[in-house]
Amino acid sequence: MSDHPGFIKKYIFSTDHKVIGIQFLISSLVFMVAGGLLAMLMRWQLGWPGQPLAFMEKIAPEGMPGGVMVPEYYNMLFTMHGSIMIFFGIIPLLVGAFGNYLIPLKIGAPDMAFPKLNALSFWMFIPAALIVLSGFFLEGGAAASGWTAYPPLSALKETMGIGQTMWVAGVIVLGFSSIFGAVNYIATILNLRAPGMTFHRLPISIWMLFTTAILTLLATPVLAASMVLLLLDRTLGTSFFLPAGMIVNGEMLAHAGGQAILWQHLFWFYSHPAVYIMILPSMGFVSDVLPTFARKPIFGYKAIAYAGVAIGGVGFMVWAHHMFQAGMNPALGTTFMISTMVVAVPTGVKIFSWLGTLWRGSIRLRTPMLHALGFISMFLIGGLTGIFVASTPVDMLLHDTYFVVGHIHYVLFGGSLFGAFAGITFWFPKMFGRMMGERLGKIHFWLTFVLFNVVMFPMFVLGIGGMPRRIYDFTQYAGLVHFLQINRVMSLAAFGLMASQFLFAFNFFWSMFLGKKAGDNPWEATTLEWTVPSPPPHGNFAGPVTVHCGPYEYSVPGAKKDWTMQTEKSLGKGH
Amino acid sequence: MLLPESASTYAPRVDQLFWIILGITGFFFFLVQACLLLFILKYRDRPGQKASYVHGSTLVEIVWTVIPALILVGLTIASQKVWAEIRYPSLAPATSLQVEILAEQFAWNVRYPGPDGQFETPDDISTINQLHLPVGTPVKIHLRSKDVIHSFFVPEFRMKQDAVPGLPQQIWVEASKAGQFEIRCAELCGLGHYRMKGFVTTEPLAEFQAWLTETKANE
């Protein structure tokens, strides 16, 4: 490689893990904005069912003729909202962006083990997203069978158009992208740690990214395989998920021999671990942020690390808790209720350990810390509401209602996304060499925190009251009409929530160029990424790195300053 | 409050579990949020505030692992009892009353076997989107789907069961009070999913039988 790579080589087809991380960061945030805008349209329809939205007539003449939404379009909206948020928003943000950016820097490596594979992973992610989104521009519109794509609905040409085929194809491409990334993370963490960086000295974020990579590697091939089967059912007339005797539009179909709920087993075998893929990294970021801003070692390092691994392990045995009412043998319901209750235990351990970290600290309420505290507070609600739906009889009422939609958002938005905000605001100075605006950051946090709760908390009440999810017009049901007012309030708050995110975007790009210069270690943190310049040069570390102590040596008695870098010897007992 | 009215014999059992879980999770909710707030206020980095160098405490960690674990075991056992009673075929109440519900895009086809107790005979009684059930008698429901997956959901019964093509289901319900309720499809089944609505009428046995006779006469 020449000393002065051109713009394209340096910023577009780069193999530097930091550039790839930032590419993932910015593209996943862009996709999340797109996903958020789709949610705004849903919120319009839920707050003002059937009312025209004049300007949409131009943008989506078929979906919203005269500005009035048609039911098919609503189905496309929540399908694409969910798919974008999960596959092209949260997963690439947490795993793609932070995994790439942080792993080498935090373990003391110059780059990833396989830089080219890494670049390939990013360059498969973008086409995957474009393939899935292309459905909006094709005959019949985008996929509309939910992000879970249950057959027969998703498998039949009679019920879903070409957009669904593109969705399946895109998700397969994305699967390979994830697998490449995971192989890389595992190889890097196992082989490229600096001397002295034992597993028990790894920052918790690395533990969580490592567990996540293992989950990805084991679960994603199952997703890819089931997607291939679905694709075959859709295109070549096979019947993996299609039983005999189906009558659609008055005609008996030729399919026979398949089983509809087989898909659900395969899909959730991936997608439940995927739920942990979407939360463990955020748990890791929060575990890095809390000690830094509480100036205290993390409480119960090993418990937190191994609780994460336990969540990952047990996470493979809970998939059918999504299927309690799906028609499987009720004894299986019992089995999966037990495993699901088991998974709640290590989750509780983590929450208590974070509280323990705050206890007797010296808490600096900077923006990353606010997001980390918001994470604990909101993820707690996500976790606790999970216990309702883990109880098989209570799930009979709550399954597939807005209670579940509330639960999803408290985990994925309240948890994963707040964790990601904590991570972005925390590592932004390292990535771009400048601080993010603190005032704007705090305003963004408070608006997001408050409005998020106004949008999402009432969902629990709607669900308990019997309002099914994925419903274009709930006022069809006489028993749900009285929920109209509350839905309007939720919608108004949602518009405010979306608008608040542009404050963040503004802060992000403004600070990138005009923020205060950061210096190497603006937060007075201890881990290896804070020993190098901001932004770090190509190759990261100027010379060999040796690690002498654990990652959270704050306020060590007798030390000159209240943080001891991992490259220094600690006077305390933090090995 | 919160929950819809209850209209089946097992609804109160489900509700009881719901309230127990709400109580327990509510307790932990307030406990954690209160600690969080307290710690943030008490341990702010005021001048002179010094963090202590603590790495953990095995005892505390064991306590907060074991106590939630025991509570969850209790919840699992309590849930399993209700679940088995509602779902395990071996524990279903004996009954001679049967009804078949065939879901299709976007309607509920209801069929009663008629006086001979057999389906597929001339005395069958069929309706669309109108399910009548007697109060105080368990009824066995045969649930099937003609096309894609739907889900039979009557919030007041606390009953939800997917109707899966190729995989017939049997559930039962015993209505506990007379009234009119909605069947809401709870599994996305296509563009008309939102309007896949049916009605359940629960009424005294005599009225139910009169309704059957009248419906047959009008066929």
Ligand code: HEM
């Ligand atoms: C801007 C804030 C957001 C709003 C107002 C919003 C709103 C909604 C609504 C109303 C639904 C239910 C649609 C229905 O069932 O009819 C939904 C579904 C969903 N949302 Fe969001 N959402 C937001 C952000 C997010 C985020 C950040 C994520 C994930 C990271 C997310 C993930 C999902 C998923 C997975 C579903 C289920 C989709 C499906 O049923 O197939 N949402 N959202």
Ligand SMILES: [Cu+2]
């Ligand atoms: Cu799950």
Ligand SMILES: [Cu+2]
């Ligand atoms: Cu439906």
